[in-house]
């Protein structure tokens with residue numbers, strides 16, 4: 200599949216990710232600015248509806264927010280998570296997944312990941328359940344679905360809530376069903392700058408429970424029972440609203456939503472491009488001493504938000520050496536993630552040690568996220584492939 204993007208010149212720096220924003224997004228954001236309505240309004244409603252439609256409708260509701268972090272916070276709040284509660288999550292994730300647990304005075308219980316998929320390990324979830332456990336937060340690492348059948352079965356068995364951190368998972372499927380349509384309580388997507396679609400900053404929570412959706416909508420905007428757009432467009436006096444809870448300021452702007460509508464329209468093309476690039480990496484890196492990222496199960500979709508390679512034992516260079524060698528060749532990389540158990544706050548608060556998370560630890564020591572974004576050309580990718588052959592071959 201040829202790609203129209205202009206290749207980044209061989210001498211210029213190739214970043215590990217870059218947003219793909221075209222004239223349609225720029226025109227739509229400008230139109231929102233010209234419209235006289237820049238905060239949450241018609242474009243946000245349109246984006247919520249288009250997003251739900253993209254996921255197949257079927258009774259789910261979308262709640263647009265100004266970040267996935269905000270969406271995760273609202274989800275746990277709506278589910279009643281509070282002080283004394285425990286929420287199980289993987290250690291190999293971004294701190295946002297679990298900082299929201301602390302916002303509510305509850306405690307995350309971090310567990311190890313599966314050594315092949317790097318997703319949360321259901322056996323570790325089971326082992327971590329206590330009488331205080333209230334919820335599980337699976338993270339679809341890199342865009343590969345967690346084993347949701349097992350996780351949902353554990354949740355049902357123990358009466359636990361499930362909030363999916365789907366920041367990497369647009370679009371991802373598990374056993375033929377798209378993430379966002381599974382039987383979890385809430386699923387939260389991110390539109391941060393490097394995610395599979397972006398609104399600059401933004402997120403979307405989806406749920407099939409109307410009461411949860413309503414609570415999240417109210418708490419997203421100061422705990423008011425009417426949003427500004429409703430107040431200024433409906434027949435009830437504009438000045439009247441009621442505060443029913445001390446809510447948050449988590450609403451999405453119409454400028455961001457206008458951008459989101461256009462990004463969503465381009466998503467099918469983005470998906471194809473990411474699939475193509477991932478397949479090309481798999482083909483051209485297969486002969487190197489690397490562990491390549493696990494693919495989705497037969498018939499399922501991997502969102503390929505990240506392409507995480509791992510160095511095999513006995514590699515000529517270690518992780519830091521390869522990152523330096525790529526940087527010397529003007530190729531950007533990243534590491535996803537420094538596991539949470541290594542960060543001072545989580546480590547010290549919960550007395551966590553690397554020995555408690557052997558699989559996340561081994562992966563962390565050997566992992567590198569290499570460039571994968573829709574606006575990179577085949578020639579850009581060839582540079583990465585050639586550099587890895589030069590360094591590791």
Ligand SMILES: *Cc1c(COP(=O)(O)O)cnc(C)c1O
Nearest residue numbers: 266267268293295366389390391
């Ligand atoms: C990006 C990300 C988030 C946070 O998303 P924001 O929209 O930036 O708040 C949460 N979890 C994971 C796994 C992420 O990668």
